[in-house]
Amino acid sequence: MTSTVRTQVAIVGAGPAGLILSHLLAQSGIESVILDRRSREEIESTIRAGILEQDTVDLLASIPGSRAHTVGSRHDGIELRFDGVGHRIDFAGLVSRSVWLYPQHEALKDLLAARLAAGQDIRFRATAHAVEDIDSERPRIVARDDAGAELDVEADFVVGADGSRSVVRSALSGSHAGYFREYPFGWFGILTEAPPSADELIYSNSPDGFALISQRSETVQRMYFQCDPHMDADSMNDQQIWETLDRRVPGVELKKGPIFQKGVVPFRSFVARDLQRGRIAIVGDAAHTVPPTGAKGMNLAVADVVVLARALEALLGRSDSGPIDSFADEARKRIWKAQHFSWWMTSMLHQIPDASEYDRLRQLGELRSVVDSEHGRAYLAEAYTGWPMDLGAAIGSAAPASSAADLLTRRAS
Numbered sequence: 001m002t003s004t005v006r007t008q009v010a011i012v013g014a015g016p017a018g019l020i021l022s023h024l025l026a027q028s029g030i031e032s033v034i035l036d037r038r039s040r041e042e043i044e045s046t047i048r049a050g051i052l053e054q055d056t057v058d059l060l061a062s063i064p065g066s067r068a069h070t071v072g073s074r075h076d077g078i079e080l081r082f083d084g085v086g087h088r089i090d091f092a093g094l095v096s097r098s099v100w101l102y103p104q105h106e107a108l109k110d111l112l113a114a115r116l117a118a119g120q121d122i123r124f125r126a127t128a129h130a131v132e133d134i135d136s137e138r139p140r141i142v143a144r145d146d147a148g149a150e151l152d153v154e155a156d157f158v159v160g161a162d163g164s165r166s167v168v169r170s171a172l173s174g175s176h177a178g179y180f181r182e183y184p185f186g187w188f189g190i191l192t193e194a195p196p197s198a199d200e201l202i203y204s205n206s207p208d209g210f211a212l213i214s215q216r217s218e219t220v221q222r223m224y225f226q227c228d229p230h231m232d233a234d235s236m237n238d239q240q241i242w243e244t245l246d247r248r249v250p251g252v253e254l255k256k257g258p259i260f261q262k263g264v265v266p267f268r269s270f271v272a273r274d275l276q277r278g279r280i281a282i283v284g285d286a287a288h289t290v291p292p293t294g295a296k297g298m299n300l301a302v303a304d305v306v307v308l309a310r311a312l313e314a315l316l317g318r319s320d321s322g323p324i325d326s327f328a329d330e331a332r333k334r335i336w337k338a339q340h341f342s343w344w345m346t347s348m349l350h351q352i353p354d355a356s357e358y359d360r361l362r363q364l365g366e367l368r369s370v371v372d373s374e375h376g377r378a379y380l381a382e383a384y385t386g387w388p389m390d391l392g393a394a395i396g397s398a399a400p401a402s403s404a405a406d407l408l409t410r411r412a413s
Contacts, residue, residue: 003151008031021161021305089377123151126144138156160280178272178273185351194255197254275332281327296341309394312324
């Protein structure tokens with residue numbers, strides 16, 4: 001037996017993009033069904049870093065139950081470190097914006113609780129296998145539910161928010177159709193039980209390679225260093241890891257503790273050739289990936305969703321197809337800006353294999369050009385904290401405490 005569900009918008013993927021999209025659609029009176037192959041517990045335990053842009057936090061804070069402001073930590077700058085000297089990029093002073101350190105799995109807990117409390121239909125452990133009738137006005141997701149039974153979801157519109165191995169992207173244009181770059185290095189990441197080593201994140205360019213001294217909480221910290229993307233994380237013991245990090249951030253006394261998690265993250269950039277076709281669209285990691293250096297992953301997914309939600313409200317609420325026809329072009333503007341910023345931060349801070357002495361000195365000249373110039377620092381601050389989104393009705397009448405105007409008021413006082 002095959003069960004059939006009918007809805008206005010079928011969303012594959014209960015990550016940040018899919019959950020926020022369902023929230024925005026509900027605000028416009030549009031119903032949706034979400035499918036995800038994982039359980040709720042698995043989704044909530046998906047550990048990823050969480051540097052959230054100003055507007056991402058403003059949007060999250062407007063959703064009932066968000067802890068972005070209470071559990072999250074506001075950061076008004078970062079430190080670029082090279083030649084053994086730190087240089088602070090003052091976000092608040094330069095562009096009157098900030099970022100928040102709020103791990104993605106915590107944001108997912110908030111979003112899942114809010115959507116389930118609102119009555120959202122989320123089918124956990126439902127695996128989408130294909131999208132059919134893709135050129136019709138009623139595309140259909142073919143899936144298998146948590147009991148192993150066949151499930152068809154018929155919709156007025158299908159959205160793929162199902163990550164880098166997206167089933168929806170495969171139906172749209174093929175799984176690998178797009179623009180791709182693979183980097184010759186990755187990050188060796190650790191979680192350690194220790195207090196913060198610094199008040200703000202440190203991005204360090206050293207002769208031995210890059211390191212990032214990040215944070216997670218008052219008692220657990222996350223740190224990374226540049227490595228071979230094919231490296232075995234178990235090939236280094238704790239002492240070797242700490243020795244490597246110490247060499248990569250000369251002049252900084254790292255707070256050390258037991259390392260309880262480690263792994264290697266490869267670096268890739270990808271932008272799908274097609275983001276939308278008829279009544280199908282893809283967002284988030286299904287549409288693009290970036291290296292983590294620029295902290296754009298989740299933020300770019302949220303930006304996609306804000307544009308798509310507005311387009312779907314016009315299409316399904318007012319029979320206006322104009323915004324959905326221009327969705328891909330509108331989304332690409334920000335996607336490629338984020339791709340450039342992520343590439344720029346990555347290339348400026350990492351040691352490139354087989355780089356010459358000229359390449360090394362040119363890289364240091366680039367870093368000095370940024371930190372010695374107010375305009376250079378302001379560009380980095382603007383891009384890192386996020387180009388403003390047109391949130392409009394997305395946050396309704398809620399007045400986020402983190403808005404730029406409020407930040408300026410706090411600084412003035």
